Structure formats: structure tokens, C-alpha cells
């Protein structure tokens with residue numbers, strides 16, 4: 001999934017101003033102190049090594065979270081037009097996601113109902129109303145209906161109505177498509193209405209997928225997640241890249257069930273800047289970082305938003321689907337250059353720094369060291385999120 005997607009989108013959205021955000025987001029931002037006034041409360045919390053390395057814990061997470069509740073599959077922005085379809089490998093399952101001509105998002109198992117062949121083999125977004133199986137050319141609508149069988153005279157009977165694509169229950173939430181992986185009845189109660197409203201205010205449902213990339217990481221999904229829940233590493237791991245842009249201060253944090261929102265001021269932030277920002281772009285002053293149930297990471301930047309879905313594959317393996325979202329496609333050469341540089345930069349920071357940190361961490365954890373991980377006051381949001389997650393286990 002290394003291709004940069006450029007689909008036609010409506011006119012470019014204006015910058016996001018403070019007043020475009022939800023009342024809840026605005027209230028959180030108003031609480032961010034000036035850098036010099038920030039107070040960090042020391043902490044020494046721990047977690048056992050086994051939460052990152054133990055087969056029991058991994059199986060419990062699978063049974064009680066990833067298979068039990070709906071999980072995120074992709075941002076709806078990936079399918080920018082009705083009448084399009086894309087194959088996504090999600091949590092070890094081949095899925096087919098479509099946006100029908102009636103503008104409904106549907107999630108299917110990417111497998112033919114004749115003998116099981118994968119219907120769409122690549123990972124590009126296809127603008128088409130039909131899917132033809134490469135094996136014996138059975139044809140499906142992107143609404144999942146079986147509409148054509150080759151040489152039907154050679155079958156005594158084919159019940160077409162019974163051989164539509166296997167569909168999973170799904171729902172769009174804040175611009176992210178969720179599906180129930182085991183095909184059973186879905187319990188949507190972990191998805192936060194506040195997070196959906198916040199994502200709406202951040203323009204996620206109407207965003208443009210500028211670029212995307214998948215990473216196969218040798219690390220537990222929580223080890224991959226941790227750096228997005230703490231500011232302790234930023235000035236250190238990212239010293240040569242983005243570390244200089246961020247202060248070493250705690251974030252303003254709000255929990256909505258098993259969803260966490262963090263807002264923080266960029267370097268040199270003082271609250272008076274909120275009313276003085278010349279072009280009104282709130283993303284130049286404040287960074288939003290969300291972990292939406294259970295494994296969506298969303299981080300805002302000045303001109304784009306990073307959306308990641310961290311899909312567990314084994315206790316020490318995670319697939320990350322990264323999407324760079326922009327308000328629209330680049331409409332000027334300058335914007336094209338900014339987006340291109342931003343994409344390279346963020347892939348370098350997340351891929352080369354955060355994901356590298358996850359892999360070198362897993363290497364130590366997998367040989368039992370340390371016996372317990374230790375979290376300081378700048379990492380307290382990890383503990384808050386783990387407590388919420390653990391309440392489901």
C-alpha cells in the first residue's frame with residue numbers, strides 16, 4: 001500500500017480556526033497553560049512486561065476487544081467518490097470496502113462465494129461498479145450482490161441471492177469506518193460521540209487522502225501506540241527532527257470512555273496567542289492527539305492530519321496503516337510542494353523514529369527486560385488509557 005492516492009475532491013477547505021472546533025475542544029485548548037506555567041506531577045507507575053509479550057494477554061485482547069467490538073478499518077476519505085472499492089488487509093483478514101452509488105459504505109470479506117478466491121488483489125482505489133472474480137469470472141456489484149455467473153447452464157442451480165459477498169456489520173464514526181470482524185452483532189458503545197464530533201470539526205469526514213503507507217512492525221500494538229500518548233520522548237527521540245517544535249509539558253487530557261484526547265501547545269505557546277494568530281490556523285499553535293477506541297491514532301499538524309490504525313497481528317507484530325489527510329488536494333505548486341515535503345518528513349519521523357523505537361523496545365521486552373515498564377509524569381496518559389482499556393479485559 002505504497003501508492004499516493006490523488007482523487008478529485010471538492011474545493012479546498014479553509015484553515016481550521018478555534019471557532020470551528022467543538023465547544024469541548026475549545027474548552028480544552030483554553031486550559032493549556034503558557035509553557036513557563038506548566039506544572040508536571042511526578043509519577044512512577046508500572047506495567048508488567050507480560051502485557052506486551054504474553055500470549056494470554058494477547059488472546060484476551062483479541063477475544064474481549066478486537067473480536068468482540070467493532071474495530072476501525074479505514075478513513076472514509078480513502079473512497080473519495082461513490083462507486084469505488086478498495087481491498088484492505090485488516091487484522092489478518094482480507095476485506096473489501098466499498099462506497100456504493102447510493103453513498104453507503106459497506107465492508108465485505110474479499111472472497112468469492114464460488115470457491116473463495118480473493119476478488120481484488122491490489123491495494124489501489126478502483127472506481128468501478130462491478131467486481132469480476134479473476135478465477136471463473138463470477139461478477140458482483142459493489143453492494144455485494146452476485147449479479148453474474150459464467151456458464152450458468154453448467155450448474156443445476158445457483159441461488160444468487162444466497163451467494164452475495166459475505167458482509168460485516170459496519171458504521172461510519174467521525175469519518176472512520178468501523179466493522180465487526182467476527183460478523184456477529186455489533187456493540188457500538190465504545191465509540192465516543194464526542195470524538196466523532198471532534199473529528200467532524202477537524203474535517204476528517206471531508207478530508208482528502210494525500211498519501212498512505214503500510215508498515216509491518218516487529219512490536220506489540222501497545223508498544224507502537226505508547227509514543228503517541230506521551231510527550232516525554234519528543235524532545236529526545238525526535239531531537240534531530242521535530243523535537244524542537246514541542247515543549248516538554250503535560251497535555252490537557254480528556255477521557256471519553258476508552259477514547260483519549262490530548263491537546264498541547266507548541267513551543268513558546270502562551271494563551272494570548274489564541275486571539276492573536278494572524279491567519280487563524282489553530283493547528284499552528286496547538287497539537288491535537290487522539291487515541292480513538294481502541295487503536296486509532298490521530299495527530300494534527302499545521303497543514304495536514306496523520307491518521308494511523310495500529311492493527312495487531314501477533315503478540316509482537318503490528319501492521320500500521322498510515323494516512324496523511326489534507327483539507328483537499330494541492331491546488332497550487334506551493335501547496336503541492338508543502339504536502340510532498342510533509343509526507344516525506346512525517347514518514348521519516350513516524351517510520352524512522354517512533355516505529356523504530358517500538359521495534360527496539362520490543363526486542364528488549366521479548367527477552368524479559370525490564371520485568372516492569374516504568375512511566376513518569378510526562379507519560380501519565382499512557383496509564384490513563386491502559387486503565388480504560390483494562391476495564392474491558
Ligand code: FES
Pocket residue numbers: 112113114115116117133134135136137138
Ligand atoms: S472462485 Fe471466484 S469465480 Fe470461481
Ligand SMILES: [Fe+2]
Pocket residue numbers: 227228233234237238354
Ligand atoms: Fe513521537
